[in-house]
Amino acid sequence: MKKYNQNAYGDYFISKRYPDEAKLIAVLSDGLGSGIKANILSCMTATMLLKFIEGDQIPISKAAEIIMNSLPVCQVRKISYSTFSAIEVNDDGDAKIVEEGNPEFIWIRDNEVMKPEFKSIPSKTFKNRCLKVYKLNLRLGDRLICCSDGVTQSGLGGGRLKLGLRREGLITLLLDKLKERPDISSTELSHYIVNQARNIETDRLPKDDISACVLYFREPRQALVFTGPPYHQEKDSEYAKMFANFKGKKAIAGGTTANLISRELNRPITMDTTISIGKLPACSYMEGVDLVTEGILTLTKTLEYLEANTPDIDNAAGKLVKFLLDSDCITFMVGAKLNQAHYDPALPIEIEIRKNIIKKMANVLQDKYFKKVNIQYM
Amino acid sequence: MSEKVSVKVCLGTTCFVMGSSNLQELIETVPKKYGDKVEVAGVPCLGLCSIDWEFSKAPYVKVNDDVIKEATVEKVLKAIDEKLAKN
Numbered sequence: 001m002k003k004y005n006q007n008a009y010g011d012y013f014i015s016k017r018y019p020d021e022a023k024l025i026a027v028l029s030d031g032l033g034s035g036i037k038a039n040i041l042s043c044m045t046a047t048m049l050l051k052f053i054e055g056d057q058i059p060i061s062k063a064a065e066i067i068m069n070s071l072p073v074c075q076v077r078k079i080s081y082s083t084f085s086a087i088e089v090n091d092d093g094d095a096k097i098v099e100e101g102n103p104e105f106i107w108i109r110d111n112e113v114m115k116p117e118f119k120s121i122p123s124k125t126f127k128n129r130c131l132k133v134y135k136l137n138l139r140l141g142d143r144l145i146c147c148s149d150g151v152t153q154s155g156l157g158g159g160r161l162k163l164g165l166r167r168e169g170l171i172t173l174l175l176d177k178l179k180e181r182p183d184i185s186s187t188e189l190s191h192y193i194v195n196q197a198r199n200i201e202t203d204r205l206p207k208d209d210i211s212a213c214v215l216y217f218r219e220p221r222q223a224l225v226f227t228g229p230p231y232h233q234e235k236d237s238e239y240a241k242m243f244a245n246f247k248g249k250k251a252i253a254g255g256t257t258a259n260l261i262s263r264e265l266n267r268p269i270t271m272d273t274t275i276s277i278g279k280l281p282a283c284s285y286m287e288g289v290d291l292v293t294e295g296i297l298t299l300t301k302t303l304e305y306l307e308a309n310t311p312d313i314d315n316a317a318g319k320l321v322k323f324l325l326d327s328d329c330i331t332f333m334v335g336a337k338l339n340q341a342h343y344d345p346a347l348p349i350e351i352e353i354r355k356n357i358i359k360k361m362a363n364v365l366q367d368k369y370f371k372k373v374n375i376q377y378m
Numbered sequence: 379m380s381e382k383v384s385v386k387v388c389l390g391t392t393c394f395v396m397g398s399s400n401l402q403e404l405i406e407t408v409p410k411k412y413g414d415k416v417e418v419a420g421v422p423c424l425g426l427c428s429i430d431w432e433f434s435k436a437p438y439v440k441v442n443d444d445v446i447k448e449a450t451v452e453k454v455l456k457a458i459d460e461k462l463a464k465n
Contacts, residue, residue, distance in 0.1 A: 254422075254423075255390040255391070255423025256428070259423055259425065271420045271422075272420070274402065274405060275398065275405060281389040284422050294391060295390075297394060341434050346434075347392070347395055
């Protein structure tokens with residue numbers, strides 16, 4: 001959230017998932033001052049730090065130390081240009097965290113705040129800078145929350161909280177919320193923090209940029225999308241069994257594919273009482289399957305929505321977007337059989353090749369929505 | 379007592395782009411006209427375009443076991459009338 005009267009964000013958050021190395025890096029930086037100047041400073045710090053850490057050639061603490069020692073000093077205020085927190089965590093729960101200048105992160109386990117040990121690395125070049133390095137071992141259900149000082153200092157000077165929300169106030173808010181909704185998603189919790197911080201500011205006008213980053217360590221939500229009939233028809237039953245045995249949410253995109261599963265697993269299909277919604281064929285229903293849609297047209301539209309970031313659309317593609325975004329690990333089973341009729345030049349619109357759409361969709365899901373994607377051609 | 383006539387509109391990709399999306403009207407007019415003597419529903423795919431693709435006559439609609447090629451609302455209504463007359 002922006003400081004009031006400013007048209008640019010002074011905090012910068014960036015995170016990236018590395019499926020091959022089974023790890024995630026998140027960086028939050030707060031630039032000095034406000035508006036464009038702060039925006040440039042925080043953006044540079046965060047992206048440089050991310051690049052440093054992902055290179056994997058030097059440990060995260062060393063990368064942070066180099067940044068800390070080289071960040072220039074503001075001519076006016078004689079303090080560092082920007083502050084940062086960076087988290088690197090792998091799928092086993094080994095987390096490394098570095099902090100310089102930002103409020104101390106909060107680690108919550110079983111609704112209690114943990115007190116992790118840390119190593120301080122003072123800066124060799126600047127007296128007032130000190131890096132904190134943590135090594136944690138997360139368990140399922142743990143949460144990590146880090147924020148910019150806009151959160152902890154919200155409400156400062158006015159009204160009830162003379163000293164602002166502070167860390168203690170934030171912890172109370174978090175624990176209360178988690179008691180009320182133990183399964184709250186990271187997205188919702190971070191929105192909650194930011195909104196609460198704004199609400200206690202005088203006149204609800206943020207006097208600093210307000211950002212919060214939440215990490216929730218939990219079992220990934222698995223999802224499977226089966227689209228297109230397999231190239232070798234004799235393997236239909238094998239693939240149908242794979243589909244049936246998959247643990248997680250399931251979707252089918254394709255009329256022929258839906259018929260195949262219906263036939264092999266002996267599960268009848270029922271349709272919506274309508275034909276089309278929003279220029280796409282209506283969804284159908286099958287026991288044990290969370291979503292059944294038409295194939296290529298719906299997939300093409302889904303890709304369009306994902307790229308343009310337009311959720312909550314009431315048609316089959318909108319439902320598929322929600323299905324995908326509510327999952328963490330997505331497997332696509334893509335049948336390679338082509339339907340010749342789709343390439344008839346007489347068709348009024350061009351029908352994309354399934355493989356290509358899925359490839360594009362996988363890229364968007366990985367790069368933009370940080371999903372883990374696995375494609376299996378059949 | 380005569381049996382119900384079943385009308386199945388193919389909603390597969392080919393049929394949909396070739397015009398079954400325009401058959402929405404059937405869902406509204408058929409119950410009004412015939413009451414519960416006729417049942418209209420979409421189906422994910424009748425699988426006809428891939429068999430017959432060189433002479434593709436999508437959209438396809440099935441009225442009981444008869445396939446209607448290049449289906450329009452008029453053609454489907456006519457087929458329903460014929461079925462009901464036979465019953």
